[in-house]
Amino acid sequence: MPRQKLKHFAEMKEWTHVFEPTLNRAERLETAGTWGPRVIVELACGGGNYTVALAERFPDSTVIGVDIKGSRMWHGARLALERGFSSVRFLRILIEDLAQYFAPAEVDEIWITFPDPHPTLGNAKRRLTSPRFLEIYKKILKPGGRVHLKTDNEALFDYSVESFREAGFEELRVLRDVYAEGFVDPLLQEVQTAYEQKYLKEGRKIRYGEFRVA
Ligand SMILES: C[S@@+](CC[C@H](N)C(=O)[O-])C[C@H]1O[C@@H](n2cnc3c(N)ncnc32)[C@H](O)[C@@H]1O
Numbered sequence: 001m002p003r004q005k006l007k008h009f010a011e012m013k014e015w016t017h018v019f020e021p022t023l024n025r026a027e028r029l030e031t032a033g034t035w036g037p038r039v040i041v042e043l044a045c046g047g048g049n050y051t052v053a054l055a056e057r058f059p060d061s062t063v064i065g066v067d068i069k070g071s072r073m074w075h076g077a078r079l080a081l082e083r084g085f086s087s088v089r090f091l092r093i094l095i096e097d098l099a100q101y102f103a104p105a106e107v108d109e110i111w112i113t114f115p116d117p118h119p120t121l122g123n124a125k126r127r128l129t130s131p132r133f134l135e136i137y138k139k140i141l142k143p144g145g146r147v148h149l150k151t152d153n154e155a156l157f158d159y160s161v162e163s164f165r166e167a168g169f170e171e172l173r174v175l176r177d178v179y180a181e182g183f184v185d186p187l188l189q190e191v192q193t194a195y196e197q198k199y200l201k202e203g204r205k206i207r208y209g210e211f212r213v214a
Contacts, residue, residue, distance in 0.1 A: 011074070017077065017086075017089050019031060021092075036062035039106055040061045040064070041063075042111040043110060043115070044114065044115045045113065048076015049194065052076055052080050052088055065089070066091045066098070067090075076090060102140040105140070105143065106140055112128050114150060114195040129159065145213050146213075147213070149210075152196075152206055157176075169212060172211060173209065175188075176207050178208050
């Protein structure tokens with residue numbers, strides 16, 4: 001492993017706002033039910049810049065970036081320290097295991113930002129908006145809790161809108177071009193994730209959906 005990566009991993013082990021329960025099994029028992037009175041979770045947070053941006057916008061919430069890739073997560077975890085945001089956490093786990101780390105009805109909002117589309121039918125169950133994942137989100141969301149999805153991928157977006165509907169979520173907003181001329185929503189337009197910046201440069205449209213659990 002490159003020396004830089006080893007250094008980053010060693011740093012993360014010391015940071016109290018980073019939870020890596022696959023390395024420290026005790027954390028699995030400690031986290032559920034303890035995140036705070038108002039909780040926002042960003043799934044597939046990658047480099048975590050959006051997690052930190054959410055924390056800046058919602059100072060009364062604990063904002064938790066979740067991803068399995070530690071090397072990407074380090075950047076967001078470092079940024080949170082540099083900016084002095086004490087309400088940011090990073091949780092390095094498989095999203096399949098999410099319900100082990102959150103109590104039932106503990107989470108107010110979930111963001112899913114540019115998840116891997118897994119375009120082949122055989123891999124559909126790995127999509128973060130497939131039925132088995134939506135059932136996990138339902139468990140940890142408070143009644144009336146919301147899921148926000150941002151993606152460039154039209155097929156994944158269409159699949160997800162249908163998937164949320166079938167799982168009983170209420171559709172609050174479906175936008176097929178977040179940056180369309182004349183449309184202004186600072187929350188959706190002012191901060192871009194790393195993948196979003198790349199896709200925007202390629203001229204792709206960004207889709208957004210907001211869904212509420214019953
Ligand atoms: C395409 S990247 C998007 C990263 C970031 N949201 C962005 O927009 O820049 C997808 C991320 O999802 C993470 N990921 C995919 N499936 C996952 C899973 N089942 N559990 C945890 N992380 C997952 C990957 O590690 C990767 O960082």
